[in-house]
Amino acid sequence: KEESRKTRRLTFTFDDWKRHRSGSRYLYHLKTLAESGIVRGIAAPVAWVTAFTGVVAAFNSAHAARLLPPWLPPLPAIALEPMQLTSFALSLLLVFRTNASYSRWDEGRRSFGAITTTCRDLARQACSWFPSGPSPQQQQQHDSSSSPSSPSSSPSSSPSSSSPCSPRPHLARWLVALGRSCVVHLREEHRLEDELRDVLQPQELAAVVASAHPPNFCLQMITWIIRTAGLPQELVMRMDENVSRLTSSLAACERLLNTPLPLSYTRHTSRFLMGWLACLPLCLWSYCGPAMIPIAALVAFVLLGIEEIGVYIEEPFSILALEKLAGKMEAAIAAMLAERETIQRLVTGNSSSNGNAAAAAAAAPAAPANTNGTTATGDKPAAAAAPPLTLGSSPLHSLGATPG
Amino acid sequence: KEESRKTRRLTFTFDDWKRHRSGSRYLYHLKTLAESGIVRGIAAPVAWVTAFTGVVAAFNSAHAARLLPPWLPPLPAIALEPMQLTSFALSLLLVFRTNASYSRWDEGRRSFGAITTTCRDLARQACSWFPSGPSPQQQQQHDSSSSPSSPSSSPSSSPSSSSPCSPRPHLARWLVALGRSCVVHLREEHRLEDELRDVLQPQELAAVVASAHPPNFCLQMITWIIRTAGLPQELVMRMDENVSRLTSSLAACERLLNTPLPLSYTRHTSRFLMGWLACLPLCLWSYCGPAMIPIAALVAFVLLGIEEIGVYIEEPFSILALEKLAGKMEAAIAAMLAERETIQRLVTGNSSSNGNAAAAAAAAPAAPANTNGTTATGDKPAAAAAPPLTLGSSPLHSLGATPG
Amino acid sequence: KEESRKTRRLTFTFDDWKRHRSGSRYLYHLKTLAESGIVRGIAAPVAWVTAFTGVVAAFNSAHAARLLPPWLPPLPAIALEPMQLTSFALSLLLVFRTNASYSRWDEGRRSFGAITTTCRDLARQACSWFPSGPSPQQQQQHDSSSSPSSPSSSPSSSPSSSSPCSPRPHLARWLVALGRSCVVHLREEHRLEDELRDVLQPQELAAVVASAHPPNFCLQMITWIIRTAGLPQELVMRMDENVSRLTSSLAACERLLNTPLPLSYTRHTSRFLMGWLACLPLCLWSYCGPAMIPIAALVAFVLLGIEEIGVYIEEPFSILALEKLAGKMEAAIAAMLAERETIQRLVTGNSSSNGNAAAAAAAAPAAPANTNGTTATGDKPAAAAAPPLTLGSSPLHSLGATPG
Amino acid sequence: KEESRKTRRLTFTFDDWKRHRSGSRYLYHLKTLAESGIVRGIAAPVAWVTAFTGVVAAFNSAHAARLLPPWLPPLPAIALEPMQLTSFALSLLLVFRTNASYSRWDEGRRSFGAITTTCRDLARQACSWFPSGPSPQQQQQHDSSSSPSSPSSSPSSSPSSSSPCSPRPHLARWLVALGRSCVVHLREEHRLEDELRDVLQPQELAAVVASAHPPNFCLQMITWIIRTAGLPQELVMRMDENVSRLTSSLAACERLLNTPLPLSYTRHTSRFLMGWLACLPLCLWSYCGPAMIPIAALVAFVLLGIEEIGVYIEEPFSILALEKLAGKMEAAIAAMLAERETIQRLVTGNSSSNGNAAAAAAAAPAAPANTNGTTATGDKPAAAAAPPLTLGSSPLHSLGATPG
Amino acid sequence: KEESRKTRRLTFTFDDWKRHRSGSRYLYHLKTLAESGIVRGIAAPVAWVTAFTGVVAAFNSAHAARLLPPWLPPLPAIALEPMQLTSFALSLLLVFRTNASYSRWDEGRRSFGAITTTCRDLARQACSWFPSGPSPQQQQQHDSSSSPSSPSSSPSSSPSSSSPCSPRPHLARWLVALGRSCVVHLREEHRLEDELRDVLQPQELAAVVASAHPPNFCLQMITWIIRTAGLPQELVMRMDENVSRLTSSLAACERLLNTPLPLSYTRHTSRFLMGWLACLPLCLWSYCGPAMIPIAALVAFVLLGIEEIGVYIEEPFSILALEKLAGKMEAAIAAMLAERETIQRLVTGNSSSNGNAAAAAAAAPAAPANTNGTTATGDKPAAAAAPPLTLGSSPLHSLGATPG
Incomplete structure (x- = not known):
């Protein structure tokens, strides 16, 4: 039964909706009766009730x-009469x-959706607001350390990934890590190390x-990344509003996980129902006589x-398909990083590559790496490469473009 | 059945409400019984139930x-009795x-309405806050590119549309594009290219x-457009709040599209109903005897x-009449761009054209182009022309002035 | 029936509540049975059902x-039995x-109330924040125009109403115009010109x-008025938040007007009910025999x-008493403009007129004009005059002081 | 009956909750049957129904x-049967x-609670943000007036209450006045003068x-007080957000008072019920025979x-215990003003009075005046004295320390 | 009965959910019947009803x-019949x-959860925004006082805890104190002194x-701490938004505690039920004859x-497990303070301790004190030590790492 819960995690597409609405759904519902998690969950108590009814019927028949x-x-x-008088309260209690x-x-x-949406929103803000190079504040500290830049752990990272602390991809990586660690936090199936290995660097x-x-x-x-990115304070405020929203959405999820419906409510309903049956x-x-057994x-x-x-559905x-939702969020963030250059070119006036910009833009999400040659601006490779986020081999990647 | 859903997309006017409330609605509802999408949707299962009832009636009659x-x-x-005891739970489950x-x-x-409303709000802010010329930041980049200004793709654009990057119409175009791409995203009927062809430039x-x-x-x-428009940071914050609202409204729409009601709920209701029937x-x-067949x-x-x-109505x-809502939003944005000059004149003190201002204002939405001659200020033509948004031949345009 | 809707537009006072709660309400409800809009609305279908029942009774009696x-x-x-089994679903459907x-x-x-409340809030902000003279930005443009100040159209405006663009009364006029144009927009009874004639100037x-x-x-x-009033950007932000709230409240009203409940829901309920009856x-x-006719x-x-x-109540x-609500809002705004001087004096320390300040304050709302003589500060007459808003002869004016 | 409403205004304490939950509540409910406002409210119609039933019983008995x-x-x-078929709709309608x-x-x-809460929040902000002396803006105007400081009207005010315009106690007084005037506005029992006499100065x-x-x-x-307090604009914004919330909470209260449930809903329910009975x-x-009379x-x-x-409960x-809620708010504001000095000392490092600070702090709310001797800072007496808010003889004062 | 309420305070873990959902829950619910607080609460009235039924049965049997x-x-x-006609209204009333x-x-x-969440959010903001040393404003006042730094009261505080007024741990201590005082405020079980003794200093x-x-x-x-921490005004605004949220969440809790459901609602339901029974x-x-007694x-x-x-569940x-929730919040704040150094190192570029940073980070939450030797930056010890918050011997500490 617990295993069957894993198969419930789905997201609907347009075709699913058509099947969901089609007139043949009644047949389909009857055919899938045996596979239903609900049916398997109540098989045992239904069997008890049936057996008890059988015993009553047998006793009564034998007595007669x-x-x-x-x-x-x-x-x-x-x-x-007393059954009738209480059937109403029972039904109301069950349905409420x-x-x-x-x-x-x-x-x-909603709450998990708010987490992924707010992460996307933070990534949107970062893509347009963060300066392209490391912020002056970081630069300072980075210079004084004079350490060799730590190599990125992701195998798909291009060697030109200059500074590990360029705030934009840095934030993107941690947004992805946040999404995955929320999934791990709200389920007990995954190991955090396995989930985050291809996103974070070893020490992180x-x-x-x-x-x-x-x-x-x-x-x-x-x-911290937002604070040290060198933004004006007003924009820090705006981004921090989103971080506060993340905090409270996460807290809402934890609340649902922590606190069941009042147990007395659940138990009284269950006892009422068993007594009535x-x-x-x-x-x-x-x-009804013996016909009462199937009834x-x-x-x-x-x-x-x-x-x-x-x-x-209480927990x-x-x-819920948390992994798919987190995966969509990652794909959206990766696309934002990849499309950033295209957008910047569109906004700032299609400077030098008017002819092939459309083609390049069309190619951008598919192969962001090969645009490095055509652009000569210094800060763009860092953005376009977006090292640990290309998620090349991740099974979640293919979900990015599906609409619903 | 899927086709019939398309005919459901309507918006109500005052006259529709009067008909909706009129005492003759009962007759109307009976007359349209055969055309109802719901009736056609349940024709098959009702026929099955009737046929099964007929078989039972025939068998019982023959047996008798x-x-x-x-x-x-x-x-x-x-x-x-058991039917009565459960009819209550069945009705509650169905209605809930x-x-x-x-x-x-x-x-x-609500969520799609929030998208269009927020787009209107962004356009309102842009109309009053954005500077009229290209922002200094853009100017710089634009100058360094020294490319010939790319000709606007819209056939209705006047040749005087100076800079393609003047932020106000630029933002307006992308707001329109956002509305249409949301429609395409939430339906599977339209092709994105066809919808956006008359709004965006080819490379966009x-x-x-x-x-x-x-x-x-x-x-x-x-x-990006907001960021590079040269506004003070406080106003960027305000506009970004609206963009965040757009993000979350869009995410709410996607959530509805992604996630049906818990399938076990839907299926148990359906199975309960079929078993009961x-x-x-x-x-x-x-x-009832044979009279039970019609019953x-x-x-x-x-x-x-x-x-x-x-x-x-689950999906x-x-x-929903998404196209009409998006069309109204486009008309409202176009009107805002067109009426901007009038408003500016009213606010700043009716400077030189006191006599014919009212007439010009009255004529403004009908023919925004012919006011160019009377005003000599340099930055106004860009606003009044509003090139790709006049939407002259669009069927959506005529919806703009309807009140409800 | 459509006419009867107009008589439903009321607001309650303390005495209305007492009558509403009094023990004699049952008698009152019976006495007003014939005047009820609902009763008249369903008279025809009730008559049909009764007539059909009569025919059935006559046929059955004749047959017997x-x-x-x-x-x-x-x-x-x-x-x-089948009636019983479905009466429950019918009742639930009707009541839901x-x-x-x-x-x-x-x-x-709520939404219309939010419009009026937000207008009041904007007026409150304007009364305390707006500078008293025309803003520098306007001053500039005003000087360059060097036109004679356009005479205010309202007959109640005192001739000392110096600048038509003093932002405080300007904003107040347009807030009033917004409220009235919303009423016109959400009803189809009024003509916009008639409603706004005594608020706006002809060209406006x-x-x-x-x-x-x-x-x-x-x-x-x-x-525009807020933007050009010369406020610090933070306060512009605050006021623009209110404008955004106005936009979304208005959009909520339009949504209700545009979109009825799903028609299939309404129609199925109606068909179910007619079939059952x-x-x-x-x-x-x-x-029951023939007694079934009255039953x-x-x-x-x-x-x-x-x-x-x-x-x-679907539309x-x-x-709703939109006019009364808009009228209360107008009275509140007029009172704010009139009481502004009193408040300023109370806050800034009761400077020169300590003795008669209380008396003047008491007289202020009743006769704001006659305080002009006692104060010599230059910017106060503009505020105290508040030309087109005194609404002297408006029937809405008398509503301003009623508490509920 | 209207009088009985006044006795309903209560707030619960821990002991009330225990009694509310105790097993003896059923007996208590029976014992208080005769005092119940509801019972007295429906005594007349129940008597009519009983009398009508008696007449029917007498007639039928006599006829038999x-x-x-x-x-x-x-x-x-x-x-x-028709009674049964409609009892369900009747019950649903009544309960909905x-x-x-x-x-x-x-x-x-909630709305009235939001008013008091927001007032407390404004007082909190003022206590920590407002400068201690009169703001420069006020100082200027105050100097130019050179009037003798108007004596505070409250009898409990110490003579050292220097400037009547020190913004902190000024704001506190007006917050208290707001709470009380809201109570007067939403009830028709009190006279505004009586309520505000010990809070405001005569001219106010x-x-x-x-x-x-x-x-x-x-x-x-x-x-106005917030605007002229000399705060940075960002903090003015924050406080103005609270003022906007006050505006909308007050408007929500007025909406409830203005607008009853749709009268047709109320009346149809009442008519349905009377007809059914x-x-x-x-x-x-x-x-049942004659036993039907008690039934x-x-x-x-x-x-x-x-x-x-x-x-x-419709109005x-x-x-509701509005007076008690407003009284708690006043006590909280008075405590904030009184405890301000203690807090300032705790935050800024327990400067000179390390040994007896704890004792002084413990004594602060009880006797704020006697700490004046130990501190020599110039601006503190104004805060600690808090003249018109000590509310010494007010019956509301004793509510301040109760927890719930 | 009142005692049994204390045992209801629980939070669910993954294993609890599995047991909650397992098919054996029906048996478990029957087994725990006798321990149920609800069952014990209604034992007396059920006994009365049963006894009364027994008396009726005995009388009727004797009479027969x-x-x-x-x-x-x-x-x-x-x-x-009258029982049936009213059983519906009774059930609806009970369930509603x-x-x-x-x-x-x-x-x-939700409201108490919002308190703890907002405290966490404030701690998050403080950890990243507050400067590490005492703010200049405090510094000044601190210098002028020239008192010996008051020794921290917590036994676990390291002697290097330099300034008691370093704003970060200062705020953290008061957030913890807020959480605990809210628990004391909403319950009547605890003494405030006992709860806060290990968090605050004696004079506090x-x-x-x-x-x-x-x-x-x-x-x-x-x-006050936020105001005097030397932040830019925009960030003060952001943190004050959270403080306002704390105020209103606390007020919501107080509202629930103050105001029961309308007593007439509760009492009428209770009287209706007792009369019906x-x-x-x-x-x-x-x-049913004598079988009616068990029925x-x-x-x-x-x-x-x-x-x-x-x-x-009305109060x-x-x-609710308020203590556990507050304890989790404390653990989260303690962890934030402890992990602050690790995060700062990760963000600012892994300066000098590239090799053992990961190890140190891994060790950080377990033993924050031993990292002091490896880092030489001056301001870090204050953060890492976090004196009064390590809560070493608190039973609440062990809850920090549990997920739900």
Whole structure:
């Protein structure tokens, strides 16, 4: 059952929507009945209810046929009326509880979406606002250190990746690291080292892994990079608003993970439902006879199914496609870094390469490296190369261009 | 069925509201029964349910008339009671699911509306804040390039459109491009090239089409244009707040498109409904006899209809009038550019043309070009001409002045 | 019916609330039954249902009395059970749809309220921040024009209203114009010229009337006035945040006006209800006999009434008291301009007129003009005169001091 | 009934919560039945329903006993079925309407809470940001006036209260005045003069009382005080954001007071309920006989009670403890002014009074005046004295230290 | 019962979620029936209802067996119909009331979560923005005081903790104090002195304890620290936005604590329920006979349980794990201070310790003190030592690294 949650992580495309809406969905839903995670989740309790109903039916039949010792009393028959009077409260409770779980699921989706969106927004701001070279503040410190520039760890990084501290790709790397460490933080499946190995440099990786709260560590790195990028204070403010939004979106995710629905709510609903289903065969026998066995099974299936859905989606992160969302964010950031040069040329007046600019622009996302030859400005290679972010062999890369 | 979704894209006017509220709407709703997309969508399952009910009725009648071989057992009769006990949960589940879909639809409408509104707001800010000539920063780069100004691609552009990089119309063009590329991004009907051909210049068009995520590309262009317009940093901040809002509204639209309601919710509702409807004839036979065939058809119609509506509006973008909304936004931006001169004259004190200012203002939106002669200030033609945005032959243009 | 909507536009006072809560409201509701817009709206369909029930009753009675030709079959009798099974879904659908309409109504009220509130907030900022004379930027342009100051069009303007471009009253006039043009934009009753004639100057009026989207035009004017008022950039930012809020509140109103609830939702509810009501007499005959005629009429009345309310409040602007709200906003702005001098004196230390300041302050809102004599500071008359906003003869003026 | 609303204004403490949760609450609820405002509110209509049921019962009994003239027809008996079919819609309508009223009540509580919270926030900002002496701008104007400083009106003000225009206590006084004038504005019980007499100086009081909209007047005063306090523009912006929030919270309160729920909604619910209750005895007679009299009374009690609650809480301000909330806000502001010196000493390094600082700090809120001797800095007495805010004899003062 | 609330304060981990979702939860819920706080809370009223039902059953049995004096009338039998007609309204009222309580619980969790999140965000900003030494403003005042630096009270503070007023750890201490004083403020269990003793210095502690409203006092301290830290005004604005958010989150918590749901709502629901349950045995006797005793007990259990949940979660703070949340916040702030040096080294280019930086970074959170030897920069020890926040012996410390 826990394994089945992993297969639920999907994102919809236009074709999925068409299938979702098509008239043949009813057939499809019946065909996939056996594979449903919900159905497998409630198989056991439905079987219990059915077995209990069978026992009641057998006992009652045997009693009616006088096969039982005469001193055994018949099973009590519950009148329909109290069942009716409470069926309403039961249904309301079930559906409201499921609705509260749905709100949690929706908020989880929204909050993680806000993380990726805000990362994209920070990357957008950095692409247009950050100066191209290292900031003066960094320059100073960098000069005084006079160390050889540490080689980038990513195998796809071109050797011309001059300064590891050029703030734009630096920020982009840490935004990607933030996304992945959030995924690791909200799931228990991945190892942080494996996820971040191709994004961060070894010493950065060691620091993140050793930190008390990896996403917080990334947020602090991002704050520092923004602060030392040499921007005017107003733009630092704007970017810091986005960092604050990241903090609170992450906190919303943690809140959902920390705090279930009030347990008394969940448990009372569950006990109410089990008690009601246990009374059902005693009530139905006089109305349906042995036919009550499939009927009780069906009733148990639909009502337990509603309750199971409520529990199933209460913790949203293990059924959301977090990896795909983070992957899309990475692809978007990589595209921004790659397209930056094209945009700059379009804005500043199509200076020297008017003829082949369109072609170059068209080629830019596909092969950002080969534009280095045509442009002679000094600071562009750093941007276009964007070393650790090309994510060449990552399986997430192919998601970047899908629209939905 | 998928085709019918295209006809749903409408916006209401005052007259539509009057018809919507009029007492004759009940008749109208009955008359349009056959054309309803919902009715056509559920025609097949309603037919199945009716056919199944017919078979049950025929079998039971034949059995009662002893036309069937005697070893065939009669169909089991389901008591009404379990149907009643579950009808409540079924109705609640159906209506809550439809309500959750409605929330998605509403959020889709809101989010796309926020995109167009924020574009209008950015255009408003640009009209009043952007300096009229090219910004100094651009001027510099422009001078160093010393290229002939690339001719604007739009056929309606007047030859006096001096600098292609004058930031105000430049931003306006990209806002329009953003709106259209969002429409293309959220639907799968249009081709991006066709939509943007009359807005962007060829090289810009090529760059957008080649980009990984066209709306993101437009957002980056807008960020660059704002940054290089030579505004004070405080106003850059204000405009960037709007760009961040665009980013998050777009992300909200993508979220709706990516993530359906939890599939287990949808499927359990559908299975519950089909199972319930399948039991219905077995239950109704003893109460209604053969009259149950139309009754079961009616019950199936209303309940399947509720479920179908829930599925129908779950993905909102293919039934919303996105093109009309984007068209209104374009008309509003075009009007802002055209009325800018009038406003400037009204604010700065009706300098030299006190007598005919009102007449000129009245004529401004209709024929912005002919005011060029009366004003001698150097920077105004660029604004009044607003080359690629007059959208002369666009079918969207006529929507601009409708109020609602 | 459309006319009756106009009488619904009311605002509540303390006494209205007391009557609203009083124990005699039940009687009052019965007495006003015949005047209710809802009742008149559903009179026709209720009559149809009653007539149809009467026909069914007559046919069945005649059939029972064997007055009809014997080859006529009796009308089919529908069992109560399917009615019961669906009454629940019907009620839920009706009430949820009405609730969705109520949300729209509430949002309409909120959005229009946000427009007036934000206008008041802008006026508050302008009253305290704007310099008293024309801003330097304007001064320059004004001097170079050297035109005679255009005479203010309002008949109530005192001749000492020096510069038409003094930014404070200028902004106030356009805020009032914005409120009124929003009312005109969201209703189809008023003519823009008539509404704005006593607020704007002729050339301004001509420009607004000729513009493509009058509220947008006002928003642009406001943006320009703020920009050219000579404020520090930080305060321009603050005021522009309010202008952005105006833009989005206006867009929310337009969205409500543009987009009804999904039509399939409305229509399915209506069809479900009409079908259910048509089956009702066939079902009730065996339970109630001819007494079913008033019963069916009552049931139709209550259920159709719920549906009618949903449709009635779906488009909120024609039943909201927009004019009164805009009028209150105007009165508040006029009061702010009039009380400005008093406030300035209170803040800056009660300089020379310590004795009679309280008396003057008390008299200020009643007769702002006669304080001109006692103060000798040069810039105050412009503020205290506030020419076109005194709204002396406007019927809206008397609303300003009512508390709720 | 209107009087009983005044007793509803309470705030909960920890002990109240314990009693609220205790198992003996059911008994308590029964015991207080007679004192309940709701019960008294619905006593009359419940009595009518009971009387009508009694008449029906008497008539039917008499008819059955043939005591009536034989030409009198028996009362018609309504079948249970139509009652059942509509009871569901009735319950939904009642509960949804009550829920909509609850949303209004909740929003009223939130909005008024936002007013007090924002006032506290403004006081917090003023305490730490405002310079201690009069701002240069004021100083200038103050010098030129050369008037004797007007004596503060509050009897508890120490004579050392130097300048009436020192911005910090000035702002604090007007924040208190804003809170009280909002209470007066949202209720009709108090007189503004009585409330503000011990807060404002006579001329200020006269100006507020004479103004068209007292809370607006206070907001303008606050805006002016902030503007003239000599802060950097960025901090003026921050404080003005809070003033804008005050404006919109106040507008939200006014909106609730102005606009009831759509009257057609309220009236249709009321009519539906009265009609349903009127049919009830005709239906119950055949099931219950004369026992229907108490039964109908009970049913009327519970259903009318739900409707009454909806009406009762629809206008929230006359049942909310606005005075207590405003009083807490005043106590918090007074404490902030009193504790300011302690905080300043803690932040700036515990300069000369290391030993007795803790003792002094402990004594500060109780007796702020006696710390004047130990500190020799010139600007502190003005802050510590905080003349008109000590609120010595105010009954609200004792609420300041209670936690909840 | 009040004691049982303390055991409800839990946060979920991944394993808890797995158990929460597992198929064996139904058994677990039955096993824990006797320990449930809800069950114990409703034990008494359920017992009453059962006893009353038993009395009714005994009386009716005795009456039927003619054991009672013949002049005693039989107990009246209530028909099922009025019970049915009202069971719907009762269920709706119960579930909506419980839902309203759930909204309060959710808001309480959100608001307290917002407090801790905003504190973390302030610490993040301080770590990257605050200068390392004391600010110039403080320096001045500090020099003039020339007092010996007051020894830090925390036993774990290293003696090298130079200045008690270095703004970064100063702010961190007060953020922690704010969190703890909020916990004390929203509960009545803890003593403020005990909670804050290991965080604040003695004189600070005395001042907080003596203040009228401790959380407000902390907020003011934080405002002062930010103001005097020597930041540019734009960053002061950003941090003050967070302080305003703290103010309003705290006010939201206080609002929930102050204001229960409208008491008339709670009481009417309770009275309705008790009346309905009292009528139940009179109604069930004719349907169920003596079997009605367990049935009535079950019905009372489920309905009273729903009401009890609504009351149980109405005041959220005594069942939320506030201490754990505050503890996590403290651990996060401590980690930020500890990791600050690592981050600074990573950002500014890995200057002199390229080889062992990764190792040092890995060791940093575990033993921040031993990095002092390797770095020679003057301002770092103050940050790395972070004296009063290491919280060495605090039981809260071990929570820092848990993910959820």
